[in-house]
Amino acid sequence: QLRPDFYFGTCPFVFDIIGNIIVDELQTDPRIAASLLRLHFHDCFVRGCDASILLDNSTSFRTEKDAAPNANSARGFNVIDRMKVALERACPGRVSCADILTIASQISVLLSGGPWWPVPLGRRDSVEAFFALANTALPSPFFNLTQLKTAFADVGLNRTSDLVALSGGHTFGRAQCQFVTPRLYNFNGTNSPDPSLNPTYLVELRRLCPQNGNGTVLVNFDVVTPDAFDSQYYTNLRNGKGLIQSDQELFSTPGADTIPLVNQYSSDMSVFFRAFIDAMIRMGNLRPLTGTQGEIRQNCRVVNPRIRVVENDDGVVSSI
Ligand code: HEM
Numbered sequence: 152q153l154r155p156d157f158y159f160g161t162c163p164f165v166f167d168i169i170g171n172i173i174v175d176e177l178q179t180d181p182r183i184a185a186s187l188l189r190l191h192f193h194d195c196f197v198r199g200c201d202a203s204i205l206l207d208n209s210t211s212f213r214t215e216k217d218a219a220p221n222a223n224s225a226r227g228f229n230v231i232d233r234m235k236v237a238l239e240r241a242c243p244g245r246v247s248c249a250d251i252l253t254i255a256s257q258i259s260v261l262l263s264g265g266p267w268w269p270v271p272l273g274r275r276d277s278v279e280a281f282f283a284l285a286n287t288a289l290p291s292p293f294f295n296l297t298q299l300k301t302a303f304a305d306v307g308l309n310r311t312s313d314l315v316a317l318s319g320g321h322t323f324g325r326a327q328c329q330f331v332t333p334r335l336y337n338f339n340g341t342n343s344p345d346p347s348l349n350p351t352y353l354v355e356l357r358r359l360c361p362q363n364g365n366g367t368v369l370v371n372f373d374v375v376t377p378d379a380f381d382s383q384y385y386t387n388l389r390n391g392k393g394l395i396q397s398d399q400e401l402f403s404t405p406g407a408d409t410i411p412l413v414n415q416y417s418s419d420m421s422v423f424f425r426a427f428i429d430a431m432i433r434m435g436n437l438r439p440l441t442g443t444q445g446e447i448r449q450n451c452r453v454v455n456p457r458i459r460v461v462e463n464d465d466g467v468v469s470s471i
């Protein structure tokens with residue numbers, strides 16, 4: 152039901168408007184492309200791609216922004232706001248916040264050296280947020296391969312091909328030391344580091360993330376090409392240089408069916424790009440609201456005001 156030409160008639164410059172803002176933001180924040188891609192992922196895994204992640208707290212629901220995987224971690228919300236303001240000026244009431252997240256991820260990947268693909272569009276926005284689901288549906292950096300596969304299967308994605316291709320999103324962006332340190336000093340309560348860690352990389356990570364150091368310090372996901380969208384992530388995994396446990400699991404779990412895919416994407420970037428596109432389209436198709444479902448939010452942070460016209464016993468008409 153979604154289609155790439157959804158806005159051709161109603162907002163033909165939607166890609167230019169979103170793209171120009173990302174280009175502008177990248178000047179001062181080289182990380183923003185990665186942050187925007189992650190927002191789309193964290194939206195789609197929680198009740199589908201409906202921009203539920205963008206809603207602030209309200210009287211009727213708790214924001215997903217406060218859920219553990221997002222709190223003090225998900226970022227880029229003000230950039231989405233900037234896009235929404237520009238789009239409401241150019242084509243009022245037309246472009247959903249869910250589609251803004253989708254288009255912003257696609258352009259972020261492209262601007263970072265990744266592939267272009269026609270993104271299916273026409274999503275509408277939720278009228279609620281799903282705090283509890285955000286806490287359970289999003290995978291943890293400390294997950295093993297079985298748990299990662301379950302998280303992907305639970306939302307309806309393929310537990311092997313989508314997991315490996317989409318994890319390639321960690322070819323750019325940063326993670327906080329708190330998600331890395333257990334691997335460096337006390338892996339699974341062993342009092343020693345994760346044996347799958349490359350020894351040189353272990354030394355480097357221990358320097359960046361000292362024991363009992365500041366857990367919010369940032370480390371590049373991709374130690375070789377930190378801001379480029381390429382297949383280096385998979386080569387890193389083959390070298391024991393995956394940053395978080397969930398990354399390295401894809402290659403270092405003995406006998407896993409994910410290993411041949413890591414090898415393939417590492418040796419042929421075009422195969423990775425093709426797989427990433429397919430998986431992104433599948434992820435972008437998770438439970439979209441279409442037609443008359445949901446709404447086009449005016450402000451991505453709040454549900455549109457419910458306007459109801461009422462006439463009281465005295466014949467006075469007012470809206471509430
Ligand atoms: C497979 C399970 C996944 C796990 C366990 C996971 C976990 C994480 C963690 C812990 C961070 C760092 C957050 C922080 O330090 O505040 C992160 C960042 C990131 N994730 Fe994932 N992630 C997964 C899948 C994905 C997918 C499917 C995508 C996109 C296709 C993605 C894209 C990103 C990006 C781009 C960043 C960096 C964001 C930034 O620098 O602002 N991740 N992820």
Ligand SMILES: [Ca+2]
Pocket residue numbers: 193194195196197198199200201202203204
């Ligand atoms: Ca959602």
Ligand SMILES: [Ca+2]
Pocket residue numbers: 322323373375376377378379380381382383384
């Ligand atoms: Ca890279």
